[in-house]
Amino acid sequence: MTSRAERKYRAATAFQRRIGNPLLRRLPFQTLLETRGRVSGLPRTTPVGGRRVGDAFWLVSEFGERSQYVRNIKADPRVRVRIRGRWHTGTARLLPDDDPRARLRALPRFNSAAVRAFGAGLLTVRVDLDG
Template sequence: MTSRAERKYRVATAFQRRVGNPLLRRMPFQTLLETTGRVSGLPRTTPVGGRRDGDTFWLVSEFGERSQYVRNIKADPRVRVRVRGRWHTGTARLMPDDDPVARLRSLPRLNSAAVRAIGADLLTVRVDLDG
């Protein structure tokens, strides 16, 4: 990762950890991704932008495999997603062969613009929701 990308990563993750995520988690209709902490085994909830398409939920990680929730998914792909205030269980899959920039065009615009502006190593994540 270049020094500029590293700086973006540090600034963005510090802001998200201390300010953005705590505020967004409290919003009743914010989309949330719940993973299991790979070390603690505790639930970890992260605000995300994405879209449900039938029995699939799509999102793009702005820092790829460096994102803590992606690292948790690699350890345990069972997740929950809260969409429009309702929780759904599913299995997350990392999609390194998917074009994340093209994928962002089909996801909510505001979040997609932020992911493109802040992100340094985009990675598509697909969640196959249980029936």
């Protein structure tokens, strides 16, 4: 990763960890992704942007495999997603062969703009929702 990309990563993750995520988690209709901590086994909740299409929920990780929730998915792909205030269980799949920039064009505009602006190493994630 270039030094510019590394600076973007450090600045964005510091902001998300200390300010953005704690505030967004409290909003009742913010979409949330819940993974299991790969070391602790405790639930980890991350605000995400994405869209449900049929029985799948699509999102793009702005830092790809460096994102903590992606690392948790690699350890245990069973997740929950809160969409419009309702929790759904599912199995997350990392799709490195998908074009994340093209995928962002099909996802909510505001979040997609932020992911494009701050992201480095984008990665598409699909959650296959149960029933």
